[in-house]
Amino acid sequence: YAYDAQGQLSKADHSADRDRPWSWTYDRRGRLDTAVDPDSGTTTTKYDSRDRPETVTNSRGITTWTEYDELSRPKRQRLGGETGTVLSEYTYDTAAGGKGLPSSVKRFTDGLPYELKVDGFTSDYQPTSTTLSLPPSIADTWGVAASYKYDYTYTDTGQLKEASLPATGNVAAEKLVVRYDKDGLPLSVSGKDWYGAEAVYSSYGQLLRSTLGAQPNRVWTQSTYDEAGGELTDQQVYREKKGDTSVVGGNLVSHRSYWYNNAGGVTSIRERSLGIEERQCFTYDPLGQLTKAWTAKDQNSCTAGPAGPDGTSNATAGTDGSGYWQEYEYDLLGNRKKLSEKNLAGDTTKDAVTTYAYGKADGSQPRTLTKLTKK
Structure with missing residues (x-):
């Protein structure tokens, strides 16, 4: 980083690309004048007599002009200048009980106004x-209403209590009701049906059990967490069958267990349900970037890695054929450089390799993805 004589940030670069830094310049009053980004280009800002940004011009030469009210709140934006095409309009203070607050915003697309009030x-x-x-x-063309109204009520603690939603197309109008426990955590959500019928939390606010849907199509989820770090370690999902009144073990849809490294990155996910036995494994580099991901033959461990010392594959397609083996490489800036989708049998001639290229031929936009090559 580099700073000017006034202590304002003037330059930032990366050791892997010193020739294309970010830079900033300021006018005599210390206001940001130009900002140069290696990828998005140069942005120039001009101000009015009250130090408010009046025009902003981007690297494509597109200028937006902003008009303010007497309290310096944005009132109108135009394209090009103060006589240009209106892009948006804002009003304040007119809503009931809303003195000092925004009342409406109107956005124009192809000269047509879309307003939220x-x-x-x-x-x-x-x-x-x-x-x-x-x-x-637009409403006539698409066969929709010209306006939609939403109503809201709140609890004494300020949380959403009810939301009345308008009819949209073939979906009827509906009032959603949210219920909370004494700690303010949501217990249930209902409207024309029960969307969330039950929620049970730990003393730390972690979701331990939930019931989604209504009889006879409920789904139950049970979760456990690491006592020290709070990470999710196990989750079981059950579906309801006719006549069920609670969770039935034979109705298991998904049972997943999770393992983590010391940095909190997921190192393994094991699935055991509906005839599926699958363990996904993940490794990372010292910067926390994913380097390898595979489905392991060993359902109890990932320590063998995706390939043995002799090159023998330790990856498997699994019982449902969805297995995979992927390896990733990155450049010094953290951009993905290469993705290798490895053959599960270890045949390197059948690997699918994707390489990523960044930047234009003239050297601009060095961190912008410009090309994918797959072999």
Whole structure:
């Protein structure tokens, strides 16, 4: 990093690419004047007499002009300058209970306005109702309503209690109700049906058990966590069958166990359900970048790696044929350089290799993906 005489950041680069740094310049009043990004190019900002950004011009020469109200809140944005095409408009203070708050935002696409309006606020400044309005021509073309209204109520602690959703197409209007426990954690969500019927938490707020859906199509999930780090270590998912009143072991859909390294990265996922026995294994480099991922023959361990010392494959397609063996390489900037999708039998002639190229021929956009080559 480098700084100017006023202590403002003026340059930043990476040891792997010193020739194409990020840079910033400032005017005499210390306001950001230009910002140069090796990939996105140069952005120039000009200010009005009250130090508010008035025009911003990007590397493609596109300029946006911003108009402010007397409180310096953005009021209108135009393309090119103060007489250009309107891009967006903002209003404030007009919603019930919303003094000092945004009332509406209007975005223009091809000259047509799309507006989101807040109809009112609670005493805690939470929206009680919003209306989304579409251009009539768009609504007619697509056969949808020209406006949609949403209503909200809240608990005494400010959490969403009810949300009234408008009818959309063939989906009828609906009121969603959310219930919470004494700690403010959601217990259930219902509307025209039970979407979340039950939730049980640990003393740390971790979800231990949940019930989704309504009879006779409920799904139960049970989870356990590492006592020291709090990571998810085991999760079981069961589906309901006719006549069930609670979890039945024979209705197991998925049973997954998870293992982690000291940095918190997932090193293994084991699936045991519905005739499937699968262990996925993952290794990382010192920077935490994924280097190898494979489905192991050994269902109890990943220590053997995807290949033995003699090159024999330790990866397997698994009982359902979804197994894989992938290896990754990166450049010094952290960009993916190579992906090798290895043949599960260890036949290197059948590997699928994808290489990644960055930057344009003229040296610009050095960190932008420009080409994929697969062999």
